[in-house]
Amino acid sequence: MEENADHRPRKPEPALGARREEPALGAQPEALAAWRERPALLPPADLGSVADLLLDGAIPSAEVLAELIPLPTTALTAAQARRELRAIGELAVEAFPGAGIPNRLANTLARLAKPAGLPVPVLTEPFASATTYAVNADLFPAAWTAADLLKGTPYERYYGIDCAALRDLAERGDPAGFAELCARRAGLPPYRCTGPDGPQVVALAREAAVDEQARVLTTFNTATLVRVVGIDPPSGWEGLARGAFTAARRRSATPKRAARAWRQLVFHLSVCDAGRRAAVLGWIDAECARLPRPVTARLSPALARLREAVAPPTSSGTRLFRRVFRP
Numbered sequence: 001m002e003e004n005a006d007h008r009p010r011k012p013e014p015a016l017g018a019r020r021e022e023p024a025l026g027a028q029p030e031a032l033a034a035w036r037e038r039p040a041l042l043p044p045a046d047l048g049s050v051a052d053l054l055l056d057g058a059i060p061s062a063e064v065l066a067e068l069i070p071l072p073t074t075a076l077t078a079a080q081a082r083r084e085l086r087a088i089g090e091l092a093v094e095a096f097p098g099a100g101i102p103n104r105l106a107n108t109l110a111r112l113a114k115p116a117g118l119p120v121p122v123l124t125e126p127f128a129s130a131t132t133y134a135v136n137a138d139l140f141p142a143a144w145t146a147a148d149l150l151k152g153t154p155y156e157r158y159y160g161i162d163c164a165a166l167r168d169l170a171e172r173g174d175p176a177g178f179a180e181l182c183a184r185r186a187g188l189p190p191y192r193c194t195g196p197d198g199p200q201v202v203a204l205a206r207e208a209a210v211d212e213q214a215r216v217l218t219t220f221n222t223a224t225l226v227r228v229v230g231i232d233p234p235s236g237w238e239g240l241a242r243g244a245f246t247a248a249r250r251r252s253a254t255p256k257r258a259a260r261a262w263r264q265l266v267f268h269l270s271v272c273d274a275g276r277r278a279a280v281l282g283w284i285d286a287e288c289a290r291l292p293r294p295v296t297a298r299l300s301p302a303l304a305r306l307r308e309a310v311a312p313p314t315s316s317g318t319r320l321f322r323r324v325f326r327p
Helices: 029-037 047-055 062-068 078-095 103-116 139-150 154-158 163-172 175-185 199-206 208-229 236-249 255-270 274-290 293-310 317-324
Strands: none
Touching (some): 062 078, 062 103, 078 103, 078 208, 103 208, 139 163, 139 208, 154 255, 154 293, 236 293, 274 293
């Protein structure tokens, strides 16, 4: 990408026929405006300039945002790298609360994680090699961190995850076992979930549905950003939950993007306290009352599951979700 003479990122030209994926729904203008005064450690684009473009509506998606944040080119101290990790993570979730962390941005964060000395690596794709079928070892610390953060939360109940068992599996570092779990959750037939030739690992490398289950189990770095990096979005997790819901219910959202935004909604709610969760659900009910009937009908089953997941669990709650809901 070419830069302007003042090394600020150039306003991206929209592709012919391109749609905006999700505007900066969760971010308050003042939260983004604060980045204008922030010194840059990562040339050529400083994050204050990126925030200006977000405020102008010139960045249409999280993927474009990732392109405007360059890889580090100079040596950073551990303190500087940690500061940049937190800053970039907060900006990404503020700007596009329903998008998660794109792989390109995960690569940037991974490059910063090394000088920062993070105890948990940043997970990047692919999760398994399509040629050697070796499983990405970074899945295990990412899954352990997610399970440790989300145990007992609506996220665990909504997606039917046994976080204690997932944490044990991650501690063992069992590639075949992790791939088998993802394959079974994706609904693959039993003969494709286990076997001496590793069909489950092949599925993890090649099938989108199995790959998606790895994202569900690891949160693809969102849990790491919260638990290890310590991001604290200025809009609050309840604000990001509202933004994720808005992204999920948009008529222009593809099924894949709607499912991704819904997963972010469940995560954001899960790191809220009970009072804020209730407030967000009340806001969602008010929003649904104003939506067209077909949109409300589309959202109703997932909303019913979400309300049940947010409610205090029964002793058989996790088993119930595992039985009736296949993510």
